[in-house]
Amino acid sequence: MTKTNAGNFFEDFKVGQVLTHATPRTVSEGDRALYQALFGSRFSLQSSDEVGRKAGYPQSPIDDLLAFHIVFGKTVPDVSLNAVANLGYADCRFHRPVFPGDTLSTISKVIGLKENSDGATGVVYVRSTGRNQKDEIVIDYVRWVMVRKRDKTSPAPQTEVPTLGAVVDPKSLFAPLGVSFKGFDTVASGSPHLWDDYEVGEKIDHVDGVTIEEAEHMMATRLYQNTAKVHFNQFTEGQGRFGRRLIYGGHVISLARALSFNGLGNAMLVAAINGGRHVAPCFAGNTIFAWSEVLDKASLEGRDDVGALRLRTIATKDLPCANFPGALEKGYAEGVILDLDYWVLMPRR
Amino acid sequence: MTKTNAGNFFEDFKVGQVLTHATPRTVSEGDRALYQALFGSRFSLQSSDEVGRKAGYPQSPIDDLLAFHIVFGKTVPDVSLNAVANLGYADCRFHRPVFPGDTLSTISKVIGLKENSDGATGVVYVRSTGRNQKDEIVIDYVRWVMVRKRDKTSPAPQTEVPTLGAVVDPKSLFAPLGVSFKGFDTVASGSPHLWDDYEVGEKIDHVDGVTIEEAEHMMATRLYQNTAKVHFNQFTEGQGRFGRRLIYGGHVISLARALSFNGLGNAMLVAAINGGRHVAPCFAGNTIFAWSEVLDKASLEGRDDVGALRLRTIATKDLPCANFPGALEKGYAEGVILDLDYWVLMPRR
């Protein structure tokens, strides 16, 4: 019997099944530095221990999306090694900060299954939960992927599709505990605009573009121990659908988030991801641009130091965003690659 | 009103104005490792905590140029986002060491302005000062850049050009306090040549060459949170003057410094930069070579363990330096890209 991991096929998943993923991973200042070098983020809370301490943290927390990618990466060998497509995320909440020295691990519970009419694939819904070494939940989210069947003739499972809200209820967002952003230093952060200054419907072009190199997206994706084959193997991908390596969707999310600093410089924490769609593939050589729209605003119960903004950030390839390219009546404008709907936290006046 | 940062234009600067730059940045062992991977430096003091402790430091300090690039990077969004050209540096002094855990921030004071005769641009002179979390000065330097005007019709400011010495007076160099390099281990450092062994006029070919990749210079430049657009965006630069991304001049300085180890292996600290000129642009694919000339020697008051060498290091692209290519009567030899004049500290016998 082979000792290599062939991954799970559609018929291997059962509703209610719990998958405990390898490999626990201790986060370090080395990860923070690499994330900085790969994405160039400038949010002051993740850049400076002094800013972190002033708010009441023991030090600067690591970037929320770095934690997300590490939690996510662990699920790949068990959930999506035989995936045909990543269909979506929903109901992703960031429960607590991650600091260097914390060790992250992830479990996933199968919460839905639906075989496709072609009999060759099916959709698997999982809720994945990342925890730290104290067994505290750090991040949880729902994801659904289309997975190949091992055998077309194996019987279809009972269809069960979870009900997922389109938006995380802002009442359920986790406000950062034991810290306060009263008097947040907006000179240090590089942006004078606070939660109070943003209006629903406001659109912001993040202006700058950044070109992706093969070495960069592979280094990032390996940093997260994400083993999806399509990102790393030019020999095989060169003979495949696109003729080249596909970039991890999360890489585009992190680039868009870093670009969004220009216009959203105080959006210091990600509180939730309502949904994300990778609209078109992204390859090395593409230059990524982004723009955002404020979809909603919410105050947090008992907190006058920080509020929530619901943002929609669109990322494009080789397409500047001054004209806010986005959703058409049917599909998306040519060049759009990411449509991300999420809640951020921003200090209030 | 847009919330994105368009940067300052020439008419936004006033002599005497102080710009407090975002984003404070805590330096870590992760930064040191990345700097090592990107430049391959081998100076023993920055490589080994044991060498640092033997001299009297709490641990190994980080590379002086890494600190410089972080201090410099913060000035870009406020000073040079609309720069046409970086014209020069002067009077740069390194005041004290930086260790992992230190948080760096930078302010700049406008010390000169001179509109160009074309009425479209002007030269801005700033003195930038980098400090650590204890508000101690780490590095300060003068820089001048040519910046676009927002509006050609806006009136020219009173011309004011600061008087800058061509060389930092060696009497004003900061000798490292509380440490001693008596009995410096030259076997561990990899070079038997100490301050006493170098002669004014001596030329050293650093022999080796190193080719730059796009991923490398972009990772380095993002590590410093330097946001200059020309380094990152192939979509826009591909349509521009050079048809490609331009490499941050500081990247070449760091490569030249790392190459200079071969011949200057005990030049362990940079004490000052007298002046630096980026003579020609540098692109990915270029192979960098370097050579140095000893311009001067100086002892430091009250110190017999360490002395100063004034060096001129020339870096070239695709041009080995066995013949010491450099300044011609008019301009520079083809292939020269950097002319750097600086003081280093080296242990004495």
Added chain:
Amino acid sequence: MTKTNAGNFFEDFKVGQVLTHATPRTVSEGDRALYQALFGSRFSLQSSDEVGRKAGYPQSPIDDLLAFHIVFGKTVPDVSLNAVANLGYADCRFHRPVFPGDTLSTISKVIGLKENSDGATGVVYVRSTGRNQKDEIVIDYVRWVMVRKRDKTSPAPQTEVPTLGAVVDPKSLFAPLGVSFKGFDTVASGSPHLWDDYEVGEKIDHVDGVTIEEAEHMMATRLYQNTAKVHFNQFTEGQGRFGRRLIYGGHVISLARALSFNGLGNAMLVAAINGGRHVAPCFAGNTIFAWSEVLDKASLEGRDDVGALRLRTIATKDLPCANFPGALEKGYAEGVILDLDYWVLMPRR
């Protein structure tokens, strides 16, 4: 007299001579993160401080091969700067773990010399020993390289060739002291297969492939302060034998080791390298695959928690390994680039 290091030529080596190499290097979490980003390893013991502590370590040790590359890199300026070919390694043993904060340095003793019949080159045999800051041996190994003579007319030394066993005696392997792998968590490690489950003669295709980029192998090799010229200088190499930069052989070893996780997920420690041959050169753009054969099994005296497996791992370029390409009667199958024979330690049931 030039102050640059021209390296040693064949006639500079004497049997019995001890070379104390520069530069001591403190290992950090930054090195671990970069190694992770460059190779994507997933062995749980090197990924998680919690897994390390559960076994009895103070924290997670760094990857054995990262320590090896750092120890090895120091020898290059003195041993192989004028090498024509790296001929082999033998008798490499890993004595004790390396943790962030440890400072590594290396000495080499010349143990053999043999001039070639061409009179222009000779083979140098050295035993290199890496130590930590407590002067404890971390790694030692024998290596032999073909080195150019400075002067063809200089007399040949007495031929002296050390006797080297083909295999490190498993009785001489260093079992990890003060720790126990009883009840090793195979869910966290991602592989249910322990020492007891592997059979001599068993072959494992590691399935996945990974493409190498120039930026990656140069960053890795600089991280180890390995200065071999052929890896970095496209200007010179472009005019050379291959027309391009050659990838450090150790880079392929680390990629093969990371790929071997798929099938050998509990081979958590490298105990010895019996021998290694770089069969063919490797270049950026190559996609690396690997397979392994279990050559032998050994128990360790007094230990029922951990046993040794002798593995032969073959790495290929642009050649998937489902058919186990390897040694032919004469030479190797086209596409094979590495033939590595080594002992790993794996928890027992």
